[in-house]
Amino acid sequence: MSKKNKPTNQKEMSFIEKARRTQIVECAIETIAEIGYAQASLGQISKRANISKGVISYHFANKEDLLDQIAIEYYMAWQSYIAPLIEAQKSPKEMLRVYIESNLTFIEENRKHVIAVIEVVSNKRTSDGKFRFASDHDETILLPIENILTLGMQEGIFRKFTRSSSRVMALTIRNAIDGFTLELMKKSHLDVQEYTRELVTLFDKSTKK
The missing domain is CATH 1.10.357.10 (Tetracycline Repressor, domain 2)
Incomplete structure (x- = not known):
């Protein structure tokens, strides 16, 4: 990978990560609004987002x-x-x-x-x-x-x-x-x-x- 291309790829990755974080937060909001705080596990949120719990863990330290x-x-x-x-x-x-x-x-x-x-x-x-x-x-x-x-x-x-x-x-x-x-x-x-x-x-x- 050339130095010329690297910053562009980094920016693209940052955009993708930001979009993914936004998606996870939005799915967490929908999950809590529907089933409540106590029932809104990472499993429930990841299911709604159609991603694995590992993807959530990549973007957020934990449920809290x-x-x-x-x-x-x-x-x-x-x-x-x-x-x-x-x-x-x-x-x-x-x-x-x-x-x-x-x-x-x-x-x-x-x-x-x-x-x-x-x-x-x-x-x-x-x-x-x-x-x-x-x-x-x-x-x-x-x-x-x-x-x-x-x-x-x-x-x-x-x-x-x-x-x-x-x-x-x-x-x-x-x-x-x-x-x-x-x-x-x-x-x-x-x-x-x-x-x-x-x-x-x-x-x-x-x-x-």
């Missing part, structure tokens, strides 16, 4: 590594989708509206991934028994809401919040969005637009100065 990737990729996709939409808004009121709307849209369009993440986050624990994603998940999810509330307060658009009450409001907004997730899992034909309008109206009134 693969399950971590499901949550990590979901958060990265969520952030990439939500952040630009919020940053494009000119007022905190619109930022809050878009935060709610875009979250519900993202959840609706990624139902299987959402179900898989809920399963992983609810079940995966560290060696000392603590939930694997609990603390990091709370802070990264709540901080954007708290920042919007703080900005709205500074600009005189939102009512005054203390540090504690800002956290309460952020939690309430996030829990309402997560509640939508659970409702959507139970009712596949849920009127998402009506649900979204009601949440936007509710939090517009509760944050208004």
Whole structure:
């Protein structure tokens, strides 16, 4: 093999490996969404992907590594989708509206991934028994809401919040969005637009100065 061809082949191999990893993660998501966290063995995932367990082991250290990737990729996709939409808004009121709307849209369009993440986050624990994603998940999810509330307060658009009450409001907004997730899992034909309008109206009134 010539030096001229080697970089090209390396790039092709990197692309193939990336595509294979993506396929494995997607099959893991579908498997967990269908049969749950406890039943989603590497055997079940490899069967769905039509590959051997050895191929999964080549790309992921173990099942835990693969399950971590499901949550990590979901958060990265969520952030990439939500952040630009919020940053494009000119007022905190619109930022809050878009935060709610875009979250519900993202959840609706990624139902299987959402179900898989809920399963992983609810079940995966560290060696000392603590939930694997609990603390990091709370802070990264709540901080954007708290920042919007703080900005709205500074600009005189939102009512005054203390540090504690800002956290309460952020939690309430996030829990309402997560509640939508659970409702959507139970009712596949849920009127998402009506649900979204009601949440936007509710939090517009509760944050208004």
